[in-house]
Amino acid sequence: xxQQLTQGLYSLLLGLVLLVTGCQTHRQVVEQAHESFWQGDxxxxxxxxxxxxxxxxxxxxxxxxxxxxxxFQKGNFADSQHLLKQVRGELSAIPPASETARxxxxxxxxxxxxxxxxxxxxxxxxxxxxxLNSLLRADGDAVAYAHQLGDECAALLDNRPLEPIAAxxxxxxxxxxxxxxxxxxxxxxxVTxxxxxxGPPTATMIPAGSTNxxxxxxxxVLSDTPPAMPLVPKIDPIRFELAFGPLLRAVIRGQxxxxxxxxxxxxxxxxxxxxxxxxxxxxxxRAVAGQQAPQGYGSLYVIALVxxxxxxxxxxxxxxxxxxxxxxxLLSALGDxxxxxxxxxxxxxxxxxxxxxxxxxxxxxxxxxMGLTENVGDIGRLAVARQKELMPQIVGRAVAxxxxxxxxIVAGKSASGADKESGNxxxxxxxxxxxxxxxxxxxxxxxxxxLLPGSIQVYRVDLPCGAHQLDLRGELQGRTVSSxxxxxxxxxxGQATFAIATLPDQQATGRVFATQ
Amino acid sequence: xxxxxxxxxxxxxxxxxxxxxxxxxxxxxxxxxxxxDHQQDMVGSHEAGAETFNSLVDESVxxxxxxxxxxxxxxxxxxxxxxxxxxxxxxxxxxxxxIGDFKDQLFEQxxxxxxxxxxxxxxxxxxxxxxxxxxRLVPGDLMVPQNMRSFSSVMEQxxxxxxxLLFAKLTSGTTESNKSYQRDYLLTLELVDLNTGRSDKESAxxxxxxxxxxxxxxxxxxxxxAR
Numbered sequence: 001x002x003q004q005l006t007q008g009l010y011s012l013l014l015g016l017v018l019l020v021t022g023c024q025t026h027r028q029v030v031e032q033a034h035e036s037f038w039q040g041d042x043x044x045x046x047x048x049x050x051x052x053x054x055x056x057x058x059x060x061x062x063x064x065x066x067x068x069x070x071x072f073q074k075g076n077f078a079d080s081q082h083l084l085k086q087v088r089g090e091l092s093a094i095p096p097a098s099e100t101a102r103x104x105x106x107x108x109x110x111x112x113x114x115x116x117x118x119x120x121x122x123x124x125x126x127x128x129x130x131x132l133n134s135l136l137r138a139d140g141d142a143v144a145y146a147h148q149l150g151d152e153c154a155a156l157l158d159n160r161p162l163e164p165i166a167a168x169x170x171x172x173x174x175x176x177x178x179x180x181x182x183x184x185x186x187x188x189x190x191v192t193x194x195x196x197x198x199g200p201p202t203a204t205m206i207p208a209g210s211t212n213x214x215x216x217x218x219x220x221v222l223s224d225t226p227p228a229m230p231l232v233p234k235i236d237p238i239r240f241e242l243a244f245g246p247l248l249r250a251v252i253r254g255q256x257x258x259x260x261x262x263x264x265x266x267x268x269x270x271x272x273x274x275x276x277x278x279x280x281x282x283x284x285x286r287a288v289a290g291q292q293a294p295q296g297y298g299s300l301y302v303i304a305l306v307x308x309x310x311x312x313x314x315x316x317x318x319x320x321x322x323x324x325x326x327x328x329x330l331l332s333a334l335g336d337x338x339x340x341x342x343x344x345x346x347x348x349x350x351x352x353x354x355x356x357x358x359x360x361x362x363x364x365x366x367x368x369x370m371g372l373t374e375n376v377g378d379i380g381r382l383a384v385a386r387q388k389e390l391m392p393q394i395v396g397r398a399v400a401x402x403x404x405x406x407x408x409i410v411a412g413k414s415a416s417g418a419d420k421e422s423g424n425x426x427x428x429x430x431x432x433x434x435x436x437x438x439x440x441x442x443x444x445x446x447x448x449x450x451l452l453p454g455s456i457q458v459y460r461v462d463l464p465c466g467a468h469q470l471d472l473r474g475e476l477q478g479r480t481v482s483s484x485x486x487x488x489x490x491x492x493x494g495q496a497t498f499a500i501a502t503l504p505d506q507q508a509t510g511r512v513f514a515t516q
Numbered sequence: 517x518x519x520x521x522x523x524x525x526x527x528x529x530x531x532x533x534x535x536x537x538x539x540x541x542x543x544x545x546x547x548x549x550x551x552x553d554h555q556q557d558m559v560g561s562h563e564a565g566a567e568t569f570n571s572l573v574d575e576s577v578x579x580x581x582x583x584x585x586x587x588x589x590x591x592x593x594x595x596x597x598x599x600x601x602x603x604x605x606x607x608x609x610x611x612x613x614x615i616g617d618f619k620d621q622l623f624e625q626x627x628x629x630x631x632x633x634x635x636x637x638x639x640x641x642x643x644x645x646x647x648x649x650x651x652r653l654v655p656g657d658l659m660v661p662q663n664m665r666s667f668s669s670v671m672e673q674x675x676x677x678x679x680x681l682l683f684a685k686l687t688s689g690t691t692e693s694n695k696s697y698q699r700d701y702l703l704t705l706e707l708v709d710l711n712t713g714r715s716d717k718e719s720a721x722x723x724x725x726x727x728x729x730x731x732x733x734x735x736x737x738x739x740x741x742a743r
């Protein structure tokens with residue numbers, strides 16, 4: 001019995017080593033594919049992703065999502081849409097029972113064994129990318145994807161584990177550095193360009209007295225005390241970055257003048273979620289006033305996917321009391337276990353923001369500079385904020401796994417008699433070593449849609465009917481950081497034309513595609 | 517340390533169950549079925565759905581049509597009753613819910629119900645949309661007399677003259693009671709006579725109760741304590 005157990009332990013150790021080695025190679029191929037994408041080598045990136053997808057490591061869905069981004073960049077919208085729809089089908093096909101089963105297995109291994117159901121920000125970007133593909137293909141499904149995007153936004157907000165941050169007044173630092181706001185530029189009396197801002201406002205950067213202030217707060221200045229700081233409503237970081245959802249819905253629904261009330265409703269939501277946005281405020285004011293492109297003009301919407309999206313890296317997390325509570329609940333469901341009073345830091349997949357290499361895109365029409373795109377959704381910040389909310393669940397699961405593994409090792413020792421004084425020291429040592437190796441072999445679940453853009457940015461301009469040349473270039477802190485890229489656009493009377501631009505990195509080649 | 521003495525058997529049984537579960541169906545199938553006419557609509561648990569909107573459309577349209585009986589005008593040649601031409605300019609959602617894809621369906625349901633009544637002849641939505649776009653108007657602008665005249669004239673030029681404008685508006689009212697709430701949905705159809713400027717309104721209402729549990733529903737409506 002003891003000999004059999006010992007052999008089993010050797011096999012387990014060997015298996016763990018092989019497993020870790022195999023995963024490393026696969027991971028390297030995937031990372032190389034991502035690097036090729038950021039450097040603008042789409043062909044190579046596509047080939048490497050296809051190679052990785054031939055032998056997936058429980059990560060086929062995320063590989064297909066990345067492939068969809070490569071195909072989108074290449075202008076293969078049908079292929080991109082096909083891949084996205086395939087993943088959407090796969091994610092929705094994971095039944096609760098199977099998810100439970102795989103989750104249960106993950107307690108014996110690690111979170112990489114869990115069925116991949118997609119991070120919340122990925123679930124939002126899926127219909128958003130489908131809608132953009134659909135606009136460019138003009139297949140008539142964009143409205144349906146816009147509805148799905150609305151459903152995903154609602155689902156995310158409904159399933160928040162914590163109460164969203166209330167809009168309570170918080171002090172802001174004095175005289176925050178404000179981004180420069182360009183004055184409205186006028187081509188001719190009929191063409192008005194939206195003022196663009198150089199970057200998104202943050203919760204602490206919103207100026208007091210700006211339109212985002214919910215209600216005026218009277219300041220009381222007491223003698224012997226420093227001047228009271230202006231108060232502004234605290235912003236919900238998730239909703240703030242989600243504003244692109246209702247905005248895309250408004251823009252897509254707005255193609256029909258009969259949906260005017262829908263447009264106002266969605267723009268109002270976007271403004272509520274992202275107060276202080278110049279673009280959103282102007283669009284709402286325009287919609288409320290029923291203002292449309294003047295006679296003989298049409299609107300050009302530029303929707304830009306700018307910068308690198310978030311990525312997952314292995315990190316450690318302190319075990320909080322909240323996480324211990326979650327772990328206790330999970331263990332109660334699995335069996336008769338008790339929690340230790342403290343647990344050492346846990347290895348988890350932490351969402352990391354990519355360095356900002358491109359901030360926004362400068363728009364030129366017919367070689368005349370018009371303005372900058374404005375950020376209406378930072379995907380990285382959205383992902384980080386969401387992970388922060390879910391952290392107690394993530395850590396709680398890891399704690400439960402650690403306790404369960406230790407429990408199995410203790411039970412094994414007990415069954416083989418190695419825990420007794422008369423027991424075999426070598427067997428006991430092997431058990432301990434196996435336990436350590438078992439825990440060490442745990443890998444953080446780094447699966448994720450890695451080729452997402454850093455932010456979704458927008459720009460709108462009314463132009464005379466006819467052909468125009470749209471050009472864009474990346475900017476970072478007022479400096480041009482990419483070569484110019486563009487496309488001809490055809491403007492139709494009273495109608496909207498969409499140009500979808502992508503610039504993932506300074507080194508990458510920017511691309512822009514326009515609806516016909 | 518982590519495991520109570522009696523737990524070892526439980527532990528191994530857990531592992532076995534886990535293994536079996538993992539092998540069991542890792543792929544699901546979604547099922548669907550077509551509802552027969554006699555089968556009831558599904559009732560939306562969080563928002564209005566088919567059960568609300570279908571009733572609202574049926575009731576409001578039939579009420580409006582019954583009030584707008586033909587006035588005896590007949591075609592000169594055929595002698596058949598002359599149907600009035602209606603320009604339906606859309607459904608406005610002023611309720612507290614985002615009705616999503618139902619909005620377009622509401623439009624089509626109302627449009628089709630009015631068209632099949634025989635009393636009215638509807639104008640294609642595409643003409644309506646083009647007419648509004650030509651003038652850079654939105655449906656709400658049509659209540660300004662000048663805009664109404666311009667629109668009517670453009671539609672006439674496009675070969676689509678009309679006698680009436682039809683507006684549909686969805687509103688809601690919510691009453692909260694602890695964790696339960698009642699929401700009343702009101703669909704109002706407003707018919708505006710282009711010649712006289714007179715408007716006629718008809719509404720239909722559906723009241724729905726939302727509860728966080730079945731017990732809550734029972735307590736509110738079926739228990740002896742319910743008022």
